[in-house]
Amino acid sequence: MPSTTRERILDAALELIQQRGFGGTAVTDIEERAGLSPGSGSFYRHFRSKEHVFGELFERELERAQQHRRAFERGPLTGDSQDALARRLLQQLDYMARIRPLITLLAREHGRFPELTGRIGDALLDRGIAEEADHLRRDLPGVSDDDDPHALLAVMVSALTGYHLSREFFGRPPADVDPARFAAALARLIAAPRPPS
Template identity: 85%
Template sequence: MPSTTRERVLDAALELIQQRGFGGTTVTGIEERAGLSPGSGSFYRHFRSKEHVFTELFERELDRAQRHRRTFERGPVPGGSSDALARRLLEQLEYLAAIRPLITLLAREHGRFPELTGKIRDALLDQGIAEETEHLRRDLPGISADEDPQALLAVMVAALTGYHLSREFFGRPPGNIDPSRFAAALARLLATPEPPAEQGGNDR
């Protein structure tokens, strides 16, 4: 489906802001990257200002992130299977890669737009951990409120984020451990096996 001019402007602004930061990005530069005539005023037919396009970028990327999260595998993990949990952790790593533009925007410009940063923190981090905690309670046998699944989720998020950032900043994961091995190891730490079923019959 062909993109609209508005979407092309947003895509161009996203590329430039990630490369040059908000301060180093100009309206004429956005127009040129979007395939519009620089200085023609085409930008202002869709956005009031550079701040406006930046706000719209945050909103668009946040919406994409939330829609992506709704595609995650859900349902009980049979027997506390670490294999099933590892698949879900791999989904989380793929999610972090998919929302890289949003993370980059936050990393570069969080101080300039604190309200937007707070909104995204609430939606992706705080709300995300709360929602995933409920899934963890329901899906993993043996996890109870007494075991503080919210703290367990925070540890998991920190581990996944650290792995992702290592790949981003250093060009390779910690210890050169590939995503499947990392997810499997983390799953083994998190999965709680179900207790064995009681044997029927009488002792002889």
């Protein structure tokens, strides 16, 4: 299905803002990249301003991120719970790769649009951790409120984020540990039997 002019403008703006930043991207650049005549005003038939297109980009990319999260494997971790948890951790790494455009926008422009950054942080990080903590408590044998699942998830998200950013920044995983090995090691740490309280 061919994309609408509005979607082409959003795609062009996303690509350019990731490359050049918000301040380095002109409306005429967005029009040209979207296949429109630069300076024709076509942009303004769909968006009031560059700020408006930026806000719409955040909304679209946030919705895409939430769609990816809804597709995660759920339910009790049966059989070898560490293997099942490692699969879910690999899902999380794939998720981070899929939401790269949103993360790039946040990294480049968080100071310019603090209200959007706050909303994204709340939706992806805070609510994401709360939802995943609930799944972890329900799905992983032996995890209870005494284990502080929110803190456990904060550690897990930080480890996944650090691994993902290392791969992005250096072009290879830390110590050349591939994603499957990383996920298996993190799953062992998370699912390790806990001493009785």
